[in-house]
Amino acid sequence: MYRHDEFDAAFVRDRVAQFRDQVARRLDGRLTEDEFKPLRLQNGLYLQLHAYMLRVAIPYGTLSSDQMRVLAEIADRWDRGYGHFTTRQNIQFNWVRLADAPDILDRLADAGLHAIQTSGNCIRNVTADHFAGAAADEIEDPRPVAELIRQWSVAHPEFLYLPRKFKIAVTGAPADRAVTMAHDIGLRARRNAAGAPGYSVLLGGGMGRSPMLGKVIRDFLPKRDLLAYLEAILAIYNLRGRRDNKYKARIKILVHEAGLEVLRDEIEAEFARRKRAFDGPEVVPAVAELARIADQFAPPPLTARPPPSTIEMRARAADPAFARWADANTHPHRQAGHAVVTVSLKTPGEAPGDASSEQMRALADLADRYSLGELRISHTQNVVLPHVARDDLAALHAALGRHRLAAANAGLITDIIACPGLDYCALATARSIPVAQDIARRFAAPDRAREIGRFEIKISGCINACGHHHVGHVGILGLEKSGVESYQITLGGDPGAQAAIGERAGPGLAAEAVGPAIERLVAAYLDHRAGPDEAFVETFRRVGPEPFRAAIYARDAVEAG
């Protein structure tokens, strides 16, 4: 795992000291709110409905057990004993006091964490595949390059006042667990015909009020050219992105309005200019620096264990609950006899992505015991233990159960993404969490969820789409209609390698009508699917939206509801 070097540590400490001074000046009146607001936002501090909210970056979702313990400590000392993991692989604390924020940032700095650039019109926290460095299907670990991008983008003087926020995601696996098609830039690791490493570069994806999928701007970019090419994209966007209209300021709108070909020519010309500087007397990044970063992500010293695990097989036979969990919540590891474990933060009835300080500490302890002290935060708002011996799965499952963390539902219908919504967020137009809780309770029976199979529901409480509803197999968007919460349902979205934006099913539903509509939709899916291996989104592609629209809007049911 990457640890801050002396430069990183000094830089973060300086920023905390600056912010401490800025807070003091706001409190004694030397700074107005208009002057202070951009400063606090640059340090991840928002003002939400009930209190200040601090958004802490977890770069590319990788976290050590010690860092997780610090997050738990912050939750206890300065918040209300819990945190909320987000779709951007961040954590949010919802009840922060302004005067405490500098102390929290100092404590984060102790652990090599910060909240810089988790807000504002800058390059945000770089996200990556949450199974990075562990998954069997990986071409390369995306984290060294994500870390390189982090170092390049933090406080990059040219890109701190972009037309709008800018999000970059990296995947090293063909499965695309990082939703690269829905980011301003998506990077997919690949090799060219000669076997040289590089990236397929996607540009102009994004969700929000104008959802668009990224388009391939460069089919193959050699690895050594990455930063120069990213700089070229950002420079063109900085120059040409719209600053007259917030809603048209993202690069996806520039791609849409200028056209991919025109933009590609401009980016290539800028790239040619910038590349000369990057390839000059001091090559950037230096080979030694790349090696230093890569060394910190060296594959862990795992000993191959011959599969299958006898211990796991016995536990499966003895305990159906464990077998269900091991089926749903483990992923093949690159090392024989090991598994990547998803710890669900979606126990039906709980708020998706929330973890108590007690759960965070338990996860840290279990990471030490079973996963070499490493954890990951997924964009699906779950926690991942990346390196678990299959022999240890049963013991891990039992321990997770003692902390209400053993839900066997990763990727299933109750593994719902939900933003904080109107329960917390100042931008929200409707609640998300209660809708997710209601749906999850309806499908809480483990055998039922398992029978339904892979089914991704994603809920956003406003058009900004933090809950990724556009790429949900079933998306739910909460709006306000005549003072009442109203929920639009979209169908057929997909966040993965076959990314798709869902299509709207029809008029909005009242909050209490959403759960029953999803139950009817699932019944229609079970009626129409070709077999248990055909996921809902695949059935949708095969048969189209009509049977599902009919189920959602079954007149008698909606009127009765």
Next chain:
Amino acid sequence: MTMRNLRIVSANDLLKGDVIYLAQDGGWTRRLAAAALARTEAEAATLLERAEAQPHRAVGPFLADVALDGAEPRPLHRRELFRARGPSTRPDLGRQAEDQ
């Protein structure tokens, strides 16, 4: 001019960030029941002006519509109801928890 609804001024406390209301004496209160009520446009403008003159106590003051049909003003917009109470999914948090 008389307004269709009564109005109060709400904001967030600068130091704590929590929800506060402008009180009749021109100070700030955490109690909705103690919020100053405006019945006319002129009264509402005066209250808002008074609130905006205290930028080092309150952040983002604004006028919110309320009804007076109970022990305390009832916010008419859903967002204001949640601000007044706390998250609907966590009755143990926010003002609603203090009232128990």
